[in-house]
Amino acid sequence: MNWAWIDSQWPTIWQEFGQHVWLSVLPVLIGLLLSIPIGALAHRYGWLRPPLVTLAGLTYTIPSLALFVVLPGLLGTKILDPINVVVALTLYTVALLVRTVADALDTVPDDVRQAALAMGYRPVRQLLAVDLPVAAPVIGAGVRVATVSNVSLVAIAALIGVPQLGSLFTQGFQEDFATPIIVGIVGCLVLALVLDLLIVLAIRLLTPWQRAGRIGRRGRSAAAAELAEVVGPAEVIG
Amino acid sequence: MITFDAVSKRYPDGTVAVNELTMEIPSGSTTVLVGPSGCGKTTSLRMINRMIDPSAGRILIDGTDVTAVPASRLRRGIGYVIQNAGLFPHRTVLDNVATVPVLTGTPRAAARREAAALLERVGLDPALGRRYPAQLSGGQQQRVGVARALAADPPILLMDEPFSAVDPVVRTELQDELLRLQADLGKTIVFVTHDIDEAIKLGDRLAILAVGGRLAQFAAPSQVLAAPADDFVAGFVGRDRGYRALSFTAGDGIAVRPEPTIRIGDVPTGADWLLVTDDDGHPRGWVDAAAHPGGTPVAEADLRLGGTLLGPGGSVRTALDAALSSPSGRGVAVDADGRVTGSIRAADVFAVAERTARDEPGEPPVPAPAVLSKDRPA
Numbered sequence A: 001m002n003w004a005w006i007d008s009q010w011p012t013i014w015q016e017f018g019q020h021v022w023l024s025v026l027p028v029l030i031g032l033l034l035s036i037p038i039g040a041l042a043h044r045y046g047w048l049r050p051p052l053v054t055l056a057g058l059t060y061t062i063p064s065l066a067l068f069v070v071l072p073g074l075l076g077t078k079i080l081d082p083i084n085v086v087v088a089l090t091l092y093t094v095a096l097l098v099r100t101v102a103d104a105l106d107t108v109p110d111d112v113r114q115a116a117l118a119m120g121y122r123p124v125r126q127l128l129a130v131d132l133p134v135a136a137p138v139i140g141a142g143v144r145v146a147t148v149s150n151v152s153l154v155a156i157a158a159l160i161g162v163p164q165l166g167s168l169f170t171q172g173f174q175e176d177f178a179t180p181i182i183v184g185i186v187g188c189l190v191l192a193l194v195l196d197l198l199i200v201l202a203i204r205l206l207t208p209w210q211r212a213g214r215i216g217r218r219g220r221s222a223a224a225a226e227l228a229e230v231v232g233p234a235e236v237i238g
Numbered sequence B: 001m002i003t004f005d006a007v008s009k010r011y012p013d014g015t016v017a018v019n020e021l022t023m024e025i026p027s028g029s030t031t032v033l034v035g036p037s038g039c040g041k042t043t044s045l046r047m048i049n050r051m052i053d054p055s056a057g058r059i060l061i062d063g064t065d066v067t068a069v070p071a072s073r074l075r076r077g078i079g080y081v082i083q084n085a086g087l088f089p090h091r092t093v094l095d096n097v098a099t100v101p102v103l104t105g106t107p108r109a110a111a112r113r114e115a116a117a118l119l120e121r122v123g124l125d126p127a128l129g130r131r132y133p134a135q136l137s138g139g140q141q142q143r144v145g146v147a148r149a150l151a152a153d154p155p156i157l158l159m160d161e162p163f164s165a166v167d168p169v170v171r172t173e174l175q176d177e178l179l180r181l182q183a184d185l186g187k188t189i190v191f192v193t194h195d196i197d198e199a200i201k202l203g204d205r206l207a208i209l210a211v212g213g214r215l216a217q218f219a220a221p222s223q224v225l226a227a228p229a230d231d232f233v234a235g236f237v238g239r240d241r242g243y244r245a246l247s248f249t250a251g252d253g254i255a256v257r258p259e260p261t262i263r264i265g266d267v268p269t270g271a272d273w274l275l276v277t278d279d280d281g282h283p284r285g286w287v288d289a290a291a292h293p294g295g296t297p298v299a300e301a302d303l304r305l306g307g308t309l310l311g312p313g314g315s316v317r318t319a320l321d322a323a324l325s326s327p328s329g330r331g332v333a334v335d336a337d338g339r340v341t342g343s344i345r346a347a348d349v350f351a352v353a354e355r356t357a358r359d360e361p362g363e364p365p366v367p368a369p370a371v372l373s374k375d376r377p378a
Helices: A003-044 A046-061 A064-075 A082-106 A110-119 A123-160 A166-175 A178-206 A208-231 A233-237 B041-048 B071-076 B093-097 B099-103 B108-121 B126-130 B138-150 B168-185 B196-202 B221-226 B231-237 B241-248 B316-324 B346-359
Strands: B002-010 B016-025 B030-034 B056-061 B078-081 B156-160 B188-193 B205-210 B214-219 B261-263 B273-277 B283-288 B330-334 B340-345
Touching: A003 A046, A003 A082, A003 A123, A003 A166, A003 A178, A046 A082, A064 A082, A064 A123, A082 A123, A110 A123, A110 B071, A110 B078, A110 B099, A123 A166, A123 A178, A166 A178, A178 A208, B002 B041, B016 B041, B016 B056, B016 B205, B016 B214, B030 B041, B030 B196, B041 B056, B041 B156, B041 B188, B071 B078, B078 B138, B093 B099, B093 B108, B093 B126, B093 B138, B099 B108, B108 B126, B108 B138, B138 B156, B138 B168, B168 B196, B188 B196, B196 B221, B196 B241, B205 B221, B205 B231, B214 B221, B214 B231, B221 B231, B221 B241, B231 B241, B241 B316, B273 B330, B273 B340, B316 B330, B316 B340, B316 B346, B340 B346
Parallel strands: B030 B188, B030 B205, B078 B156, B156 B188, B261 B273
Antiparallel strands: B002 B016, B002 B056, B205 B214, B273 B283, B330 B340
């Protein structure tokens, strides 16, 4: 570990870290916005679901390096343009989240859906005001996976010369020098952990009712414990 | 008035859920759609607010076809309560209740204020308004469901087996609460249940549906019990129907005999059961003088509690239950303040029941069934 090198390269490392942040986060945001309507369609129209989910799955199997190389031709962008990376990772995010959104909407209880219909919600408002908020915890779990996945996928863009933490890996390999590689790995890990933590916090803020539900469950388990004292544990388990 | 005009619902697989249903549901009273599984009662209910569209026929509300306005607007004007309450888990109780007013443009703050008042109306502590549905019991959730359905003050309330998922004690409470609310509100309630007892208790009218969506009988509960339209109805209302029909006969004609009473602390004498009251004459229980240690005063612990009390306006069914549930075999009759007026004997009750059955075979009892159906043990 060459601390002096880290010290001298700190401004560059910091810049690459910043690049890495927006290259991983922006595709998640765009991808989530795109996945919600597509996932909602897959959820609402049964016949659309198999083709959409299969298409999403196939998209995810395209090697990222191939996508980084092909996209400039398709989009008319320059090979070094970070837009290519954003588009590619947005595709991967959509590929991961379409299925998540559709599955998450499936978890909305039928009586909740029926009640919303009977109260006089129109479809779009019901999706935004009832279905999505109720499905938020499941969608949030998918967003966590997509975000962490993006943090690692961004690094590959170093091979086509888009600077971010992955550039430290190519540099380390070319110069047969371990320090940049270690810094890159630590940087990616820290970023993944911080982003994951932020998403968990965001989900908690968006779903206060989930914790309220847990209080309710604790209440029930306390009642079950009292029951256990009265009748003995075997009956409660049975 | 809700009019079903030759309404049918056929599904693509050929199942007929509702077959040529024609009936008129009167305004301001409770009509119960009752029948076994597969009789199309829920389908019929859901066609009123267009959650399901009929394959043939028309449904009119006060003469206007339900398809005349957009479905979402129609639904906002019709309250709906479903089996498991179907509360929105992500909204507080208050915001659940405020749902329809907010949808129709009432400012949120005003809608919440009204929601808090409604919670009280359905027998809930307004402090529960800040909780989430998962923090309430099943019975409380169902009350919130009723409050939510009433929030926009719709003239019509549709209730789809609302009380069938709660335990019997809570169910009875909710039923009583609904009767109390309805006495105040006078909504047009259409209530679906498979439970004939619930139907008899709540309904001013019963629509009894047979499998395949055929309307077998549409009549007041007393008439359904006294004169079932066909074998299906007779079978569905069950072998207890003669006993149940006693609910619709007033117990006023039953002889109330004088009953000597003693108080806690008195020394019982004789060899019979003695009725013990408190200082104000309210019944406390019975004591068996024959088994009581001689010369000792009666204490609370010596009392055998009586059962049903027969109050003013009580039915023959209540009177019979009062006599049969009392350890002495004598039912306790009380006045409007709950003070003992005397006792009744099962034989006297039977005499009245027999006379009624002989005098009015198959005739609906004279007084308004709407009132009598709400007659319950005092």
